[in-house]
Amino acid sequence: MLSVILPSYNEEKMIPIAAETVTGILDEAGIDHELLFVDDGSRDKTWDQIEKAAETNPHVVGLHFSRNFGKEAAMFAGLEQARGDCCVVIDCDLQHPPEKIVEMYRLWEDGFEVVEGIKVDRGTESGMHRLAAKGFYGLISKATGLNMADSSDFKLLDRKVVDALNQMPERNVFFRALSFWVGFKRTTVRYRVRQRTAGESKWSTRSLIKYAVTNIGSFSSAPLHIITVLGILMLITSLVFGVVALVQKIAGTAIGGFTTVILLLLFTGSLIMISLGIIGYYIARIYEELKGRPRYIISRTCGREDEA
């Protein structure tokens, strides 16, 4: 069986369309499946729509979070609850073309354990957004040593991969990077990002920046290394200045020097502040992980008889 995981947040208009489209495509291809809608604490009628879909469509299973925990948490909840031999994660706004699931499934049957969806283009994203996305992926690819350009959350994972991911103890998870990190036999499928047909994008610039920072932090310690590099640069600068100051002193031309002092002071001061900030950030992350809170809380389910 194939489990299709659809994280959904305020997608009341898309639930019935998504359920119908995906089931239609998979039935036609003769693939046994379940549709796991993970309602990420929506504030609109998303949950009602999922319950309604579960009544008419026996493939639909719904999970409802007690509040909004974010897309990563929703995807991991889906992976933990999935019962299929392989899982596909797909946006429920259908911007990831659902026909590609069949192509992914066939590749899985051919023995691939991870099938990545790779964006051919980024749809109708604005120039700014595109640039930011490029910068983010450039940075994280460098920082983690994994090439993730054009990757997305649209992926098929074999049961073995899903089990490996479910065993990760960390609370702050970055699905895209973790599914790279685990390895396994992989291949790619290229797709074009579609227009959203209903509802609107849930990402503001602020939430995207937060996403970028959290995920870089959860996946690499590069920011900490930056401090070391800055420190070395600082040391070289002060050595040069030190030599210059000494030479001036010996030559007897050591007048003023006030500018140099104040500049160095400001420079050192700001470097120390930055370093403390970065270290503080990592300590905060350690604290968060230490608390060991669950990634999400499920408050309601539907579509599975054996569950209360």
Ligand code: UDP
């Ligand atoms: N989503 C979610 N929780 C959130 C934000 C988004 O589960 O806090 C889901 C959303 O319902 C959609 C998918 O993540 O299925 C992608 O979101 P969206 O379409 O807003 O992102 P975009 O396509 O604009 O990058």
Ligand code: MG
């Ligand atoms: Mg979308």
